[in-house]
Amino acid sequence: MFNRILVTGGAGFIGSNFIRYVLINFPESFIVNLDLLTYAGSLENIKDLPSQKNYHFVEGDIRDEELVKNLLREHGLNTIVHFAAESHVDRSILGPRAFVQTNIIGTFSLLEAARKVWLDEKKLGDGEVRFHHISTDEVYGTLAPNDSAFEETTPYAPNSPYAASKASSDLLVRSYMHTYGLPTTLTNCTNNYGPYQFPEKLVPLMIMNALEGKDLPIYGDGRQIRDWLYVEDHCTAIWQVLQEGRTGESYCIGGNNQPTNLEIVDTLCAILDELHPNADGKPYALQKKLVTDRPGHDRRYAMKIDKIKNELGWQPKYTLKDGLLKTVQWYLAQKNWIEAIRKEKNYQSWVEKNYTNRTEAEK
Ligand code: NAD
Ligand code: DAU
Helix, strand or coil: CCCEEEEECCCCHHHHHHHHHHHHHCCCCEEEEEECCCCCCCHHHHCCCCCCCCEEEEECCCCCHHHHHHHHHHCCCCEEEECCCCCCHHHHHHCCHHHHHHHHHHHHHHHHHHHHHHHHHCCCCECCEEEEEEEEHHHHCCCCCCCCCECCCCCCCCCCHHHHHHHHHHHHHHHHHHHHCCCEEEEEECEEECCCCCCCCHHHHHHHHHHCCCCEEEECCCCCECCEEEHHHHHHHHHHHHHHCCCCCEEEECCCCCCEHHHHHHHHHHHHHHHCCCCCCCCHHHHEEEECCCCCCCCECCECCHHHHHHHCCCCCCCHHHHHHHHHHHHHCCHHHHHHHHHHCCHHHHHHHHHCCCCECCC
16 A cells, blocks of 8 residues: 655645545555645644644755655655645746746656665565656646547646646656656646635635635636636545556546636635625625736636546545535634734735736726
């Protein structure tokens, strides 16, 4: 079983959900969480883990190859689940260098550590070790309205510096499997939402701005389409691919839905109207504001999940409506987490950088 795991980026959104999921459901596992605690990672996200006995946190950089090699040796780890990344498209537009450094150089460095310790030193092979790489649907580019959904064989065509850096890391992983025989698996997933997501991303940003009486900034015409997946469903998919997926293969993961951004924001507003109505009785949707679009904004993503469904029997458990309801409920109950994260991470300066110069778009 692949259950002595180095999780990278486990203090971030999906990584912290994954660690919690594994420690609750597979308590015989042992996890070392390596995280640099950038603006996106916080100890607040991993404060309430169920067990500290089979969990160890290390603050450090995935680019530190010696550190990673020592962690693999010292803890006898047989698995890497690699989440650590710069993950926000808007930040990649305003500052692409960090994306090349972390997503490309960082992944390269991890692959080197795994190759040297697992293959060269310990002579381990398929069935004994596994490097699982977490990637995104954004590597496939954008779809026109009638194009068929992305699938594992869709050619890569990344459009943002973020997507290009993830595509590069995917290709490095592929090359280590083909050239050195490193046992790898890879998953390309659609937009996640749920607990512990940093409030720079659409869903938590809209919930928090709505509650604070601020504008809800919708890029362009708001008719871009994403496929949304509740984060717990992503965690179950990763675990299944890790344990049962075929070595060297990639698997597409998605939520089987196609809402526009406007529909997502309207749904969130309707849930908030119900659970936490504005004191003056005004619907939250009145706070929506169309603003200047994201440069190079991908119009539509959609994912075929036939391969993971047919081979491994995975499919999402949560509908979009249920997942968004659970998410709003979580953020309403987490005022302390929100305040701590904002203070710790200098959140306001990002808001000013990204939103101040976005004028209202023409309707
Ligand atoms: P996130 O931004 O919330 O967290 C990233 C984590 O990585 C943070 O804890 C950060 O401190 C850590 N990190 C960054 N640089 C590091 C370094 N050099 N060394 C060690 N740790 C470092 O990201 P997320 O949204 O949880 O995404 C996790 C992964 O999933 C990423 O690889 C992302 O590309 C991928 N992904 C995300 C989504 C999504 O919707 N969020 C969808 C598909 C794929
Ligand atoms: O598709 C998977 C990807 O989903 C992941 O690989 C990325 O790590 C993750 O950040 C996410 O990327 P997106 O760019 O799709 O997510 P974001 O939440 O930033 O934006 C979702 C949509 O909402 C997108 O069309 C842009 C739009 N948007 C976003 C923000 C932050 C707005 O209209 N207004 C906003 O203020």
